[in-house]
Amino acid sequence: MVPASPIDRLLEYSLARQIKDRALEMGFSLVGIAPAQPAARRQYLKEWLDQGRAGEMAYLAKRFEERVDPAAYFPGAATVICVAMNYYYPLEEDTSSSHPARVARYALGNDYHQMIKERLFALADWIRQKAPEAQTRCGVDTAPIMEKDLAMRAGIGWIGKNSCLINPRIGSWLLLGEIITTLALPTDEPETDHCGTCRACIDACPTGAITAPYELDATRCISYLTIEHRGPIDPSLQKQMGNWLYGCDICQDVCPHNRKTPCATDPRFLPRFRSGTLDAEQVMQWDTSAYQSILRGSAMKRVKLPMLQRNARIVLNNERAAQDEQSK
Numbered sequence: 524m525v526p527a528s529p530i531d532r533l534l535e536y537s538l539a540r541q542i543k544d545r546a547l548e549m550g551f552s553l554v555g556i557a558p559a560q561p562a563a564r565r566q567y568l569k570e571w572l573d574q575g576r577a578g579e580m581a582y583l584a585k586r587f588e589e590r591v592d593p594a595a596y597f598p599g600a601a602t603v604i605c606v607a608m609n610y611y612y613p614l615e616e617d618t619s620s621s622h623p624a625r626v627a628r629y630a631l632g633n634d635y636h637q638m639i640k641e642r643l644f645a646l647a648d649w650i651r652q653k654a655p656e657a658q659t660r661c662g663v664d665t666a667p668i669m670e671k672d673l674a675m676r677a678g679i680g681w682i683g684k685n686s687c688l689i690n691p692r693i694g695s696w697l698l699l700g701e702i703i704t705t706l707a708l709p710t711d712e713p714e715t716d717h718c719g720t721c722r723a724c725i726d727a728c729p730t731g732a733i734t735a736p737y738e739l740d741a742t743r744c745i746s747y748l749t750i751e752h753r754g755p756i757d758p759s760l761q762k763q764m765g766n767w768l769y770g771c772d773i774c775q776d777v778c779p780h781n782r783k784t785p786c787a788t789d790p791r792f793l794p795r796f797r798s799g800t801l802d803a804e805q806v807m808q809w810d811t812s813a814y815q816s817i818l819r820g821s822a823m824k825r826v827k828l829p830m831l832q833r834n835a836r837i838v839l840n841n842e843r844a845a846q847d848e849q850s851k
């Protein structure tokens with residue numbers, strides 16, 4: 524390959540700068556560029572899958588070679604433009620519900636898949652106007668790629684001991700998306716790890732899902748159990764699920780890097796349940812039309828009503844057990 528001339532390099536730098544400025548103008552909170560090269564920890568993913576740590580998420584084992592290498596997923600890819608959106612809004616005290624059931628912050632507003640995808644498509648269109656030779660492919664959550672690993676290599680943040688992607692300024696209340704492209708853009712430096720000796724997340728996880736720093740056993744993670752695990756839940760894990768109805772934020776709530784998170788700017792992330800909770804008793808009364816109308820356009824619809832009511836029943840059981848414990 525003919526090395527790029529100094530003029531070409533200059534043009535690439537200016538195009539990369541223009542793309543980043545455009546991404547921030549469009550409302551993304553963070554943007555960075557990573558090389559479309561294989562993930563450093565493909566072996567870790569292989570062993571993680573072989574150990575059954577993905578539980579019922581069989582899709583994670585499919586298209587393995589593509590998942591660990593964006594250039595295998597999108598032939599001809601040279602770089603990956605990674606974006607992140609801050610979804611953090613402060614929550615109000617829960618005074619109304621007598622059976623509060625918590626919902627993870629990322630699912631309190633509108634469904635992020637739709638929002639981020641729309642914006643990525645618009646950015647990709649803009650890039651192709653600027654560079655007609657460019658080919659692009661957008662991805663948010665469901666594409667067979669390792670988004671956190673790419674975001675780390677793009678300098679957006681580091682992967683913390685809770686295995687979340689954490690940015691030094693915003694923390695981990697971030698949702699990720701990518702544009703894989705054939706454009707050879709200059710790439711950013713990976714972010715360094717700022718976890719240090721802290722182990723707040725490891726100690727706070729009630730199910731011990733973070734089995735070692737940076738290593739999460741998804742089959743014990745409350746987020747997995749409430750969203751991805753369709754079968755019956757081990758009774759001992761049920762007791763440790765507390766009042767989580769959908770997802771779990773415990774390992775992020777305790778993270779010191781989330782203490783100064785600036786408020787999100789996109790109103791579509793505004794919590795539709797201002798206290799971040801629903802009433803578990805009411806959820807048990809929901810019929811399909813209540814479920815459809817209350818969760819219209821929400822990421823919570825990934826879980827069908829029977830499974831949501833399974834989770835609500837666990838919340839009510841744990842609440843009753845806690846009251847019995849107190850009354851002893």
Ligand code: B12
Nearest residue numbers: 564627664669670685686687688698699737746747770771
């Ligand atoms: C499968 C999945 C899950 C699973 C498994 C989680 C996991 N840690 O993998 C479950 C259902 C549990 C889950 C939960 C959540 N998820 Co999720 N999930 C995914 C998905 C689809 C794939 C992730 C994956 O490949 N996991 C495979 C395992 C092996 O990867 P890993 O555990 O991260 O392991 C890496 C590190 O630990 C690191 N590592 C390993 N050893 C070491 C050692 C050292 C020293 C270091 C530095 C690193 C390191 O290397 C590994 C490979 O990169 C991504 C979207 C995508 N396509 O990437 C979204 C994604 C990661 N999830 C996301 C979110 C928002 C969440 C939740 C916060 C939602 C919630 N509140 O309930 C929780 C957070 C739970 C947690 N602590 O991770 C966001 C990212 C948020 C962030 N800032 O990190 C993503 C990117 C979706 C999106 N597009 O925004 N998720």
